[in-house]
Amino acid sequence: MTTIVARAVARSSTGRPRTLVTAAVAVLSLVLTVAGPLVAPHSLASPVTAPFAAPSADAPLGGDQLGRDVLSRLLHGGTLLVVGALLVAAVVTAAATLIGCFAVLRPVLGRAVERCADVAILLPPLLGIMLIALAWPGGGRWAVIAAAVVLGIPYAVRVVAAAAAPLTTAGYIEAAVTRGESTAYIALRELLPNLRSTVLTLFGLRFVEAVYVISMAGFLQIGPQPPASDWSLMVRENASGILLNPWAVVAPSLAIAAVAITVNLATRALAPETTQKAVTRS
Structure with a gap:
């Protein structure tokens, strides 16, 4: 038993950093995605190079189909996507958690x-x-978010209901029911934690x-419309010149993937190690 606890503590201490x-x-x-417009070197609409120009000192990622700076449009294009995805994730998670409990x-x-x-x-x-x-x-981005x-x-x-169902037979839930606690109390104070x-x-x-849904809608031009700066729109608009300046397509694609993957990994890392806690208590 001591060995099991020691190993669990060691994994916890090494996993925390x-x-x-x-x-x-x-x-x-x-933060970089939201603050990107503040550090963009050029305006969104002004051409700075030839269409699909290669990277240069004035345009580190080259130009898009109209000669606009890809880097500047990249820095502007993720703010609304991230804010919209965070809003969707927060609303869906909160609503599903309450309904599921x-x-x-x-x-x-x-x-x-x-x-x-x-259905x-x-x-x-x-x-x-x-x-x-x-x-x-009027359609637009709010329609996509909705x-x-x-x-x-x-x-x-x-998902929430499947995770909460086994807990309803736990002793502390049965004790709360016996005490005559309300459904809201049991759901919010006993199940949710x-x-x-x-x-x-x-x-x-x-x-x-x-991120996937909003980006897909943007690629299909359901939501943001040209000349708005949006990562998914950048992929669509510059697809015809991918052989001339691949960064016009590759950069926004990588940005979408990077934001989605890092946030998902962070939430998984921050999630409590329920299995490990159960072993430690035993």
Whole structure:
């Protein structure tokens, strides 16, 4: 037993610096993305090179299809994407956590939520985005964000409910029910604290999904429209000149992947080691 505890503590002590580094990298990438417009060397609309010009001193990543600085547009293009993805991830995770916790405590509600989720999951994401974007007055980025929230909640609810269901038979839940505690109290004070790992991991996955959905919509020009600076729009607009200046396409693609991956890794690293804690307590 002592050996098991010692090994668990050793893993925790060696893993903490790695966790902090991962979280710091994720925060740094988000800060750089949001603060990018402040350090952009050129304006968004002014051409500085020939169309699809190679990298130079004035344009380190070359020019786009209109000769605009790729680096400047790259620094401007991620702010709204990251803010939108964070908003989607936060709303979906919060809503799914609350619905999932209440659903496992109230069987009638749980069955209704499960049936609704089964139907909603069958809807293809792209079709759902197009339907909501077309129905939304004026369309635009808010329509895409709304679509991402609506399409993300059903799956997230199933994840939370699956993680919370085994906890409903735990002794502390049964004790709370015996004391006559309300469903809201049991869900928020008893279940939720024991779902931290699931909630953090779910937030990371929903952020990645939101980046994917918003980027896909931007690539299809559902949401941001030219001449707006957006990473997904940059990929679409410059695809024809990828052989002349690959950075016009590769740079925004790498930026999308880097932001999504670092945030997902950070949330996984920050998630509590529930299995390790259980071993330590035993």
